[in-house]
Amino acid sequence: xxxxxxxNIASLQMVSLSYDSGKLDYYMTIxxxxxxxxxxxxxxxxxxxxxxxxxxPYSFIKKQSKRHTxxxxxxxxxxxVYIVAPIITFEKNAPMKTLAVFTPNGMRKxxxxxxxxxKHWNEEGYFANPxxxxxxxxxxxxxxxxxxxxxxxxxxxxxxxxxxxRAKVDCVLMxxxxxxxxxxxxxxxxxxxxxxxxxxILRTNRIGYHESKIGDWKFYGDSFxxxxxxxxxxxxxxxxxxxxxTVDKAVVKEARADWKFQRIAKERDI
Numbered sequence: 004x005x006x007x008x009x010x011n012i013a014s015l016q017m018v019s020l021s022y023d024s025g026k027l028d029y030y031m032t033i034x035x036x037x038x039x040x041x042x043x044x045x046x047x048x049x050x051x052x053x054x055x056x057x058x059x060p061y062s063f064i065k066k067q068s069k070r071h072t073x074x075x076x077x078x079x080x081x082x083x084v085y086i087v088a089p090i091i092t093f094e095k096n097a098p099m100k101t102l103a104v105f106t107p108n109g110m111r112k113x114x115x116x117x118x119x120x121x122k123h124w125n126e127e128g129y130f131a132n133p134x135x136x137x138x139x140x141x142x143x144x145x146x147x148x149x150x151x152x153x154x155x156x157x158x159x160x161x162x163x164x165x166x167x168x169r170a171k172v173d174c175v176l177m178x179x180x181x182x183x184x185x186x187x188x189x190x191x192x193x194x195x196x197x198x199x200x201x202x203x204i205l206r207t208n209r210i211g212y213h214e215s216k217i218g219d220w221k222f223y224g225d226s227f228x229x230x231x232x233x234x235x236x237x238x239x240x241x242x243x244x245x246x247x248x249t250v251d252k253a254v255v256k257e258a259r260a261d262w263k264f265q266r267i268a269k270e271r272d273i
Contacts, residue, residue: 008147008252012041012174014226016244017048018211021067027074030245031082037247040145044088045209045226046155046180049075052213053126053180054220056091056098064091064098072103072110079105085145087152087176097131102152102178104143113141115154123217126156137162139170147252148173155179155206158189164196168265173255174203181208182220189225190235198233201258201265203250205229210241231258 015030034042047053049071050064068091079086086105091098092112102113116137118126140163142151151172157163158177167175175196181189189206197204205228213220227238228248239246259265267273 009249010041010146010148011037011039011247011249012043012176012205012228013037013039013248014043014045014205014207014228014239014246016045016207016210016224016226016239016242016246018209018222018243019048019051020071021051027078031078031084033245034084035082039084039247041085041087041150041176043176043178043205043207044086045207046089046178048209049088049090052209052211053124053129054213054215057129061093061096061098065093068092075103075105076110080107083107085143087178089154089178094131098129099132100126100130100154102141102154104141104152106143111141111143113152115157116140117157117160119156139166142167142170142172148250151175153177155181155208158192158196164200167202168200168268172202173252174205174250177204177206179206179208180222181225182213182222186223186225190227193227193229194233194235197229197231199264201231201262202255203228203230205248210243231255 050067075086089102092101100115104111114132118130120127140151140153142149149172151167153163155177193204193206207226208224209222210224211222224239224241226246227235229235231254237246237248
């Protein structure tokens with residue numbers, strides 16, 4: 004009798020680590036014990052939050068990123084876990100907002116393609132990520148599952164989800180740095196994307212505070228796993244925690260067979 008293909012994945016909800024890698028070692032032992040194959044970190048966990056980066060020298064950011072890159076390469080190899088982690092990289096001394104996938108065999112990188120342009124949070128003006136025609140987002144295969152990775156802000160743009168649909172992904176891994184009172188909006192958007200495309204979405208949000216003259220920014224956590232029916236199965240609170248979820252290939256196939264969105268889209272070329 005054939006067994007359903009299942010794989011354990013996890014969201015690690017944390018504040019910025021600065022230079023401390025001891026916590027990652029601790030959580031990786033849990034990942035090994037729980038047979039977790041993919042672990043996702045939130046945005047601005049390996050580096051300081053964006054508003055703090057703006058006033059930090061490049062030399063500090065480079066040193067921080069270099070140390071965490073070495074640590075995550077080591078941890079992925081030692082524990083046999085894929086680690087999805089946003090990290091600041093540099094090209095010709097220009098900072099790039101990057102999403103790295105650390106594997107036991109190396110590292111792959113994806114540079115965010117659409118960044119926030121707002122006055123209070125202007126990543127577009129700070130980072131040197133190129134503005135070109137939208138490229139295919141990063142995907143990878145692991146134990147019969149196809150994963151896609153994307154930054155939280157890119158959730159809002161249809162092009163990325165069209166590419167994931169073409170690539171026939173089973174699960175999208177999405178680090179975020181969501182603050183203020185946006186929790187319900189993020190839940191609604193992710194549930195809709197998940198349901199319309201019939202795949203899992205694992206959202207990993209950061210926690211903590213940023214102090215500013217106009218008041219504190221609270222990063223509220225609420226990391227969660229949404230299934231292909233648009234239902235949130237598990238979620239975290241606002242503290243440092245790890246969410247462990249099992250994604251099931253059979254559930255993906257059942258949802259697509261039930262609703263037939265992808266079949267219709269293929270037949271009608273839409």
